[in-house]
């Protein structure tokens with residue numbers, strides 16, 4: 001199956017600044033895919049190029065197999081980073097309006113809006129003006145409007161920003177339901193927890209460049225696990241068996257070190273034989289957050305040394 005999005009070498013300059021620098025990404029059909037990066041990394045600019053809202057200075061992309069994004073417009077749902085609804089419009093009209101912008105007849109749009117609002121616990125506010133809604137509700141309205149025409153491809157720019165944890169969870173469920181329906185979803189974020197829970201694959205952008213592309217598991221595997229070990233004996237000759245990077249942190253008992261490449265068992269064997277006694281042992285796998293910080297941090301250091 002051809003990918004839902006296939007982009008090669010996208011470049012964008014703003015003035016003399018190369019804000020997006022040869023970004024390539026491929027989003028398989030039916031995936032939930034994350035574009036991650038710190039503030040100002042170039043995520044929004046990349047998404048806008050993918051969708052044809054701005055033209056790249058170099059590179060190419062296909063969207064749902066089309067060379068011109070406009071040809072796929074009615075099959076795409078897009079939640080931009082800057083969001084706005086007309087405050088005087090009623091909630092159902094706001095959702096229906098977004099549907100009619102994507103090619104649905106208004107009467108069908110209204111029917112779907114009523115159904116979707118009801119299904120998402122917002123039936124009671126359907127006839128109320130947008131200005132009376134909470135921020136979370138207004139954002140849900142935008143999302144329902146993004147999904148109303150049942151697009152094949154959904155692109156969400158920072159969809160979780162500004163939502164409380166309950167609304168964030170609701171949004172994760174909405175995204176999963178859309179994928180269940182058969183849609184492909186691409187979203188940008190700088191909050192790792194959502195990406196970790198939702199995505200199979202992701203791209204990390206730092207300073208306009210792709211710094212990592214692959215599965216969440218592969219991103220986590222770029223870092224080794226960390227060990228926290230507390231021994232019953234405070235000291236003894238067995239200490240020589242600890243890895244060279246083992247440190248005892250201030251105010252803590254025990255040792256912290258990176259899991260040795262050969263695993264924990266040989267070390268434990270030596271500690272037990274040496275009479276250290278094992279009080280507690282925890283092996284903590286790196287989170288996506290840890291991997292993100294390391295990947296973005298490492299690339300910033302590499303960029304600096306290249307520039308020097």
Ligand SMILES: Nc1ncnc2c1ncn2[C@@H]1O[C@H](COP(=O)(O)OP(=O)(O)OP(=O)(O)O)[C@@H](O)[C@H]1O
Pocket residue numbers: 014019037038039040041042043044045046081190
């Ligand atoms: N229209 C524009 N004209 C000039 N510079 C721009 C324009 N749009 C974005 N930029 C700059 O390009 C860089 C990348 O911006 P972009 O919005 O793509 O990043 P982002 O990863 O989405 O960041 P954030 O998470 O903060 O939204 C930033 O330094 C931004 O200031």
